[in-house]
Amino acid sequence: MSAAPLLTVRDLRVEFDTPEGAARAVSGVSLDVMPGECLAVVGESGSGKSQLFLACLGLTAGNGRVSGSARLLGQELVGLTERQLNACRGTQVAMVFQDPMNALTPHLRIGRQLTEGLTDRGLLDVSAARRRALEALIAVGLPDPESRLDQYPHELSGGQRQRVAIAMALVCGPSLLVADEPTTALDVTVQAQVLRVLRQSRERGLSIVMITHDLGVVAGLADRVAVMYAGRVVEMAPAQELFDAPAHPYTAALLASVPRIAGAQSDRLAAIDGQPPRPQDRLPGCRFAPRCLQARDVCRAVEPETMTTDARAVACHAPLRQGWPS
């Protein structure tokens, strides 16, 4: 049984004009988000993970060009006008950003910010919208929700503001939430609370795309993981399988380089030498080849195709896991 995907991205590309030529932030990404699942998109700074979903929501900066296709509930998002995009932002897909300090308007009360999406669209009248906003604050577990509605953002702590931002994203009932590093700016104890709110929302049927660089956060929340490197998805797998048996050497190296809070320790971490290519660099072969310990001649010459088995995909000439044709 396989339901239709909620979001279907095919060969999406994002390029920016720079004085040094076109910078390819995203170069040909295809992925699906299924209803009710949490897909984690993992990568380092500059891997294109945020640009990919900003492009899906029509939020690419003015000097960027988006091509390819992103279909949400059957509707093509690439190339929509601002007016058409506004019709699906909030109600079908919503986004939560990293910085909870800047996500809220400082001079508007929390209640106003939560309800304006509902009232401006004419979905609900003011008092019904306020009730809905209250429910949303209760759902994200904010202590003392009723008095919060009349408070200003500066009266809340970082973790509380991030939960308000999540409530704001969910208040119009979107099917998909894109969370871009929602816990990176927060302390670990507060991060635990925000992750629990996201976990509970998913249990209520929300699909979540979790963009993060923190593999610990991924392990606690994701059903499937897409690993991005230099603008491409290099590996996609169910979370448990990815952590147990990574197929791409980059995934394996990334997992090995994380310092652990428990278990055995060695004097040195398994760092990945070198650094990712810049988006304006043109490499003929695999983009990870210069840093890859398994790289062969073919890796430096030919860009690897994405190979797919039932639940997994990997773009590598010499995948680490058995069972891949090589």
Add this chain to the structure above:
Amino acid sequence: MSAPLLEVSGLDVDFALGRGWSRARRLLHALRGVDLEVPDGRSVGIVGESGCGKSTLARTILGLQAPTRGAIRWRGWTVDPADRSRMRSMRRELQVVFQDPFGSLDPRMTAGDSVAEALEALEGVTEAKARVHRVAAALDEVGLDAGFADRYPHELSGGQCQRVAIARATVVRPRLLICDEAVSALDVSVQAQIVNLLGDLLRRHGTALLFISHNLAVVRHLCDEVVVLYLGRVVERAPREALFAAARHPYTRALIAAVPQPDPRLARPALEHADTPDTRPDATTSTGCAFAPRCPLAIERCSTEVPPLESAGAGHAVACHRWRELAAGS
């Protein structure tokens, strides 16, 4: 036994809040009675959440913030900003690396000039040949080849900037390196490179380290001893193994439990006591244990009486009224 390299005793730092005549009345106690020792050649980690005072502690040790009460001793000498020649020799032996790799370098100076400036200011090396040689050696030691000496910060990645900042701090061979969240802004794979680099430098030169971080996993990797701060007080201090295997303070336990682990099998939902109201108690008014309002084990005594820091084993100290019960139950 000789004096430790760095000794902090009974350190209080207060900040005045409010304006005008009310200024003197409302104080924020950023640090309260902090004792700390860094022996020569050892690495000590300071952990805690935002606002616990860990950066204030670093700034006070560096002389960037005046202590309200208490003393800082460097090799047994009580630090006195009026004694300029001794301050100068202390600064040479005490270097710092900050969090923001771009913000800590002058954008108009090349990497080589930044390193050379430290050399000139602290060791008076002005001869061009000697300077070029020392700068190249320092950059080489942090894994940057000679070509990087002519680059400007904007031509470098975050990891490379942080390497330059480390080269600038280590070129004068300090006895103690203070790192304030020095790897927090870096990507995982680059963070691992910098953590390894710091570990190598410490081992090679026997430099002591004061490593301030909110990342417990990195602290576990680099530090011999760990000090946990909560709202300006030391709540637990222990050798690394003891802290991570048998933390005694409920706050330390909550902090360790809340770290998400990169393995779905271990990624159990964080323990209930990690999940706490995040309205912080007003640091200026609370009596008793500062953690009591968030603590799942708090009893009446916790809100009336400040728990003293008690010994809980070799090198292990904890400030909790109920640590013995907690230890017996674990």
